[in-house]
Amino acid sequence: MSTPIAIIGAGVAGLSAAHALHAAGLDIQLFDKSRGSGGRMASKRSEAGVLDLGAQYFTVRDRRFAEVVAQWRQQGWVAQWSPNLYHFNRGQLSHSPDEQERWVGTPRMSAITRGLLGELPAHFTRRITEIFRSDRHWHLQDAEGETHGPFSRVLIAAPAPQAAALLGAAPKLAAAAASVQMEPTWAVALAFDTPLDTRVEGCFVQEGPLDWLARTRSKPGREDQPDTWVLHGSSAWSKQHLGLPKEDVIELLHGAFAELIGCAVPAPRFTLAHRWLYARPTQGHQWGALADGDLGIYACGDWCLSGRVEGAWLSGQEAARRLLEHLG
Ligand SMILES: Cc1cc2nc3c(=O)[nH]c(=O)nc-3n(C[C@H](O)[C@H](O)[C@H](O)COP(=O)(O)OP(=O)(O)OC[C@H]3O[C@@H](n4cnc5c(N)ncnc54)[C@H](O)[C@@H]3O)c2cc1C
Numbered sequence: 001m002s003t004p005i006a007i008i009g010a011g012v013a014g015l016s017a018a019h020a021l022h023a024a025g026l027d028i029q030l031f032d033k034s035r036g037s038g039g040r041m042a043s044k045r046s047e048a049g050v051l052d053l054g055a056q057y058f059t060v061r062d063r064r065f066a067e068v069v070a071q072w073r074q075q076g077w078v079a080q081w082s083p084n085l086y087h088f089n090r091g092q093l094s095h096s097p098d099e100q101e102r103w104v105g106t107p108r109m110s111a112i113t114r115g116l117l118g119e120l121p122a123h124f125t126r127r128i129t130e131i132f133r134s135d136r137h138w139h140l141q142d143a144e145g146e147t148h149g150p151f152s153r154v155l156i157a158a159p160a161p162q163a164a165a166l167l168g169a170a171p172k173l174a175a176a177a178a179s180v181q182m183e184p185t186w187a188v189a190l191a192f193d194t195p196l197d198t199r200v201e202g203c204f205v206q207e208g209p210l211d212w213l214a215r216t217r218s219k220p221g222r223e224d225q226p227d228t229w230v231l232h233g234s235s236a237w238s239k240q241h242l243g244l245p246k247e248d249v250i251e252l253l254h255g256a257f258a259e260l261i262g263c264a265v266p267a268p269r270f271t272l273a274h275r276w277l278y279a280r281p282t283q284g285h286q287w288g289a290l291a292d293g294d295l296g297i298y299a300c301g302d303w304c305l306s307g308r309v310e311g312a313w314l315s316g317q318e319a320a321r322r323l324l325e326h327l328g
């Protein structure tokens with residue numbers, strides 16, 4: 001057996017790269033600090049059903065991504081979501097239909113990364129704190145003090161600030177990753193005993209604390225769930241309220257929701273808040289991926305491209321392509 005390749009991060013980018021390398025016949029091992037795969041496209045089980053707290057849906061603009069999404073559809077991992085869309089601007093809630101195709105994982109966003117993970121070898125609840133070279137091979141140190149390796153190459157598929165912290169052995173790559181600013185998003189879920197009397201299923205909010213809201217049961221595969229809503233704070237509001245206790249965040253975003261939704265909003269029977277510290281890059285890049293073929297270190301993630309699910313998948317493909325190119 002050949003010396004395996006380590007992939008740090010089991011979000012869309014890491015799993016996209018893992019798939020491509022595995023398909024090329026290489027041994028890979030995934031490491032993630034969380035309990036499961038998905039990263040910012042993860043879904044959380046709760047007493048109010050499964051909640052998509054991060055990525056809400058994705059769009060497809062690239063031909064290569066369109067091809068893979070068609071396969072995911074055949075495998076039953078994704079379906080089209082055609083919500084009754086609104087936007088909120090200048091104090092006005094307005095119907096805002098469009099022609100854009102939007103896709104969601106079924107029956108939850110994490111179905112995609114669970115599908116991609118399949119039987120690939122993965123180590124969860126392993127936060128990697130250091131990557132070091134010894135005897136011409138790479139080794140990983142985790143937060144528990146355990147060492148993993150040897151690995152022939154390392155591919156880091158974490159948000160830019162977390163990738164920069166691991167790229168000490170490749171200063172140029174570290175500098176590029178460190179130059180990417182990422183902004184936070186507070187996410188709140190609310191569940192109501194009685195369904196809200198509104199036709200809104202998704203809403204782009206252009207003012208105030210909120211940025212987006214969605215009705216979970218409007219998404220395919222979730223029709224039987226209680227009436228839960230996911231609200232996202234805007235980047236500016238989330239940054240300003242980064243250290244606020246969760247109860248206060250829930251109260252403020254629930255209040256903003258009740259003001260704009262245009263129907264009576266009772267007290268929710270269930271609430272939850274989640275803070276995404278590195279939710280989105282402040283701007284997109286055209287890097288594809290970062291690579292040092294001589295050292296055998298690679299970095300990828302949405303921040304190397306569009307800051308969206310599609311960008312993350314394409315970046316993982318690009319990192320794998322460059323690694324395979326270096327192998328000859
Ligand atoms: C609130 C929110 C809403 C969004 N909405 C949309 C949307 O509607 N449409 C869209 O296209 N995109 C959306 N996005 C963006 C989308 O979720 C991301 O672009 C995409 O999921 C990023 O994938 P990734 O693999 O690059 O990174 P991530 O999903 O962040 O994966 C990185 C993984 O690395 C792991 N990790 C990090 N550091 C370490 C370490 N030291 N050791 C081990 N593991 C580590 C993390 O646990 C994580 O699993 C949204 C994001 C957020 C936060």
Ligand SMILES: NC(=O)C1=CN([C@@H]2O[C@H](COP(=O)(O)OP(=O)(O)OC[C@H]3O[C@@H](n4cnc5c(N)ncnc54)[C@H](OP(=O)(O)O)[C@@H]3O)[C@@H](O)[C@H]2O)CC=C1
Nearest residue numbers: 058059085087096097098100185204205232279280307308
């Ligand atoms: N919160 C985060 O951390 C975070 C959120 N992200 C959001 O992800 C989606 C994905 O973007 P994508 O380009 O794939 O989707 P869309 O084409 O649907 O939307 C792009 C923006 O365009 C505006 N828009 C689109 N459709 C409508 C509509 N029918 N009515 C009004 N406006 C529409 C909207 O922008 P504004 O609110 O006008 O600024 C959409 O945001 C996207 O929603 C991101 O915000 C990605 C990463 C992290």
